[in-house]
Amino acid sequence: MKSAFIFGLIEDYAEQHTSPEPALLTELAERTYAEMERPQMLTGRVEGRFLKLLVALVRPRLIVEIGTFTGYSALSMAEALPPEGRIISCEIDPKAQAMAKSFFARSSFGEKIEIRMGAALETLAEINETIDFAFIDADKENYLAYYQTLIDKMRPGGLMVFDNALWSGEVLAPRSEAAKTIAALNEALKNDDRVETVLLTVRDGMQIARKRE
Numbered sequence: 001m002k003s004a005f006i007f008g009l010i011e012d013y014a015e016q017h018t019s020p021e022p023a024l025l026t027e028l029a030e031r032t033y034a035e036m037e038r039p040q041m042l043t044g045r046v047e048g049r050f051l052k053l054l055v056a057l058v059r060p061r062l063i064v065e066i067g068t069f070t071g072y073s074a075l076s077m078a079e080a081l082p083p084e085g086r087i088i089s090c091e092i093d094p095k096a097q098a099m100a101k102s103f104f105a106r107s108s109f110g111e112k113i114e115i116r117m118g119a120a121l122e123t124l125a126e127i128n129e130t131i132d133f134a135f136i137d138a139d140k141e142n143y144l145a146y147y148q149t150l151i152d153k154m155r156p157g158g159l160m161v162f163d164n165a166l167w168s169g170e171v172l173a174p175r176s177e178a179a180k181t182i183a184a185l186n187e188a189l190k191n192d193d194r195v196e197t198v199l200l201t202v203r204d205g206m207q208i209a210r211k212r213e
Contacts, residue, residue, distance in 0.1 A: 011046075024075070024106060025072060027103075028071065028075070028099075036069075042069065042072050043072045043073040048076035051077050054159060054161065055081060059085070060081070060085055060132030060133035061086070062086060063133045063134065064127065064134045065087055065135045066090045066135070066137065067136065068100050069091070069093075071103050074087055074113050075103065075104070075109060078109035086114065089115050090118070101115065131155065131158060132159075133161075134158075134159070136160065136161065136163065140177075140178035141177050164182065165186060165205035167204065167205070196209070197209045
């Protein structure tokens with residue numbers, strides 16, 4: 001069994017051998033940890049570079065992000081968007097929105113990102129376009145509802161990425177409502193013939209679901 005110490009060393013090694021983030025994202029991470037409550041919600045370098053890589057492969061015209069926080073993941077994905085690509089990002093925290101928008105304004109990719117404030121399920125209901133890529137990293141209790149709403153809006157071949165899909169290992173014996181919902185989502189994806197999935201042990205788990213063509 002891996003010790004926390006060895007895992008920490010491996011995590012550091014993985015970060016050191018991942019492409020560097022832009023200086024603006026380094027500054028954003030530092031500001032987030034200095035000024036925000038629960039800064040650990042920040043996507044971070046390894047996951048951010050992985051999201052950028054996925055977007056570069058999929059080349060989506062429309063990304064929907066559920067959970068902007070301070071904008072690290074949105075800016076990471078926006079780096080790899082094709083010229084016509086854009087992001088609709090859902091957020092409910094005005095303080096997080098303000099920080100995100102201030103960094104979007106300083107980025108050459110920021111104009112591709114639109115933050116929509118309010119409940120994400122309501123925002124999703126208003127989107128009548130085909131979605132090519134979705135990144136879900138918001139209130140865990142609604143993960144299954146987000147999936148059920150997104151799946152019919154996704155294009156065949158589109159990707160959905162759910163963060164925190166292992167919930168610190170609690171999915172093995174769920175106790176909290178968040179863990180129970182995440183475990184239910186993982187089971188639903190495993191048994192849904194409309195998607196093919198892989199659950200990665202990156203950070204707190206990344207569940208990737210591709211809608212079958």
